[in-house]
Amino acid sequence: MIQPHGGKLIDRVLRGDARRDALESLKGLPTVALDADALSDVENMATGVFSPLEGYMGQDDYRHVLDHMRLASDLAWTIPIVLDAPKSVADGLKPGNDVLLTGETGQPAAILHLEEKFGYDKAEFAQKVFRTTDPAHPGVAKVLRMHDVLLGGPIDLIQAAPTPFDNWKLAPHETRLLFKEKGWHTVVGFQTRNTPHIGHEFVQKSALTLVDGLFINPVIGRKKKGDYKDEVILSSYEALIKNYYVKERTALAVLMFEMRYAGPREAIFHAVIRKNFGCTHIIIGRDHAGVGTYYKPFAAQEIFGDFPDLGITPLFFRSFFYCKKCLSVVSDKICPHGPEHQIQFRGTEIRDLLLKGQYPPAELVRPEVAKAIMDVQNPFNE
């Protein structure tokens, strides 16, 4: 089994007596309330999805990640994992003391063992991580909305926020056990925030011909307006797997995670996460984790050249399309025919058809998948 990033799977979930003691010590602790995205970060740190992080980055790691795309230890890491707080709140917090992190309704979520608090430059954060300071970029907009002080230190999870998708949620120690039970030595991870069309299916199956197992890992969490609802992504994948995939070769679990839309940097982050789940390979397609036209179509593939020590192998794919001459799903690497023979998989066109209540052509979307989408009253985020 592939080693977790940094060599050790982090487990900072409080259980049994430790959890009971922690709950008893909460009274009087200063509190910082987290939104749903921040809660998913806490849970991902505690369950090892973000190994080797044990909590929010301090200034040293933060600076290294911005400047070198590595932690202070030199381990590859591209996205800052930080907790912001208003100056008025931060002023009342003392490094060395504990802080209670709660959900939006005040329920205890985790304890932060505060080690440091520090200021930061939002424009620099945005420019280095997102390669732009354009406030129209959703990741940049989020950074601009952040409070002025960052709090660093390890966390201990008291209680993960319940979600409607808990039955589809697996922690890295569980996926690793699952892969082992299935006898998979090599596993390719597929990151998605969409319902599957046949182009996705062929990318996944092409990758699966090279390895033992396929781990489909949709991101669940806040997404942009017009994106498919989380339950639709899940039900459409269940329909696809049931009808078209070899069950013994396929696993499906959700990842509670906030998309940053950081393109290349986020592609590396996605790879690290899948490595922690036990994947030996990850599929990186065109404009992975991108948004708009901020990143060149294959920038998220090229960046892997800077990380020969990543420890998980990226499998790069170009966009697939249906060729009427080849009579199959191909890419420009394997089909010599011109664009006049091609039917492209365009997510927006497929979505427009579905919005009108029409089934997309079977060359584009499996009918069972289209049905799973249409069965939901309103399949898109408003």
Ligand SMILES: [Zn+2]
């Ligand atoms: Zn062709």
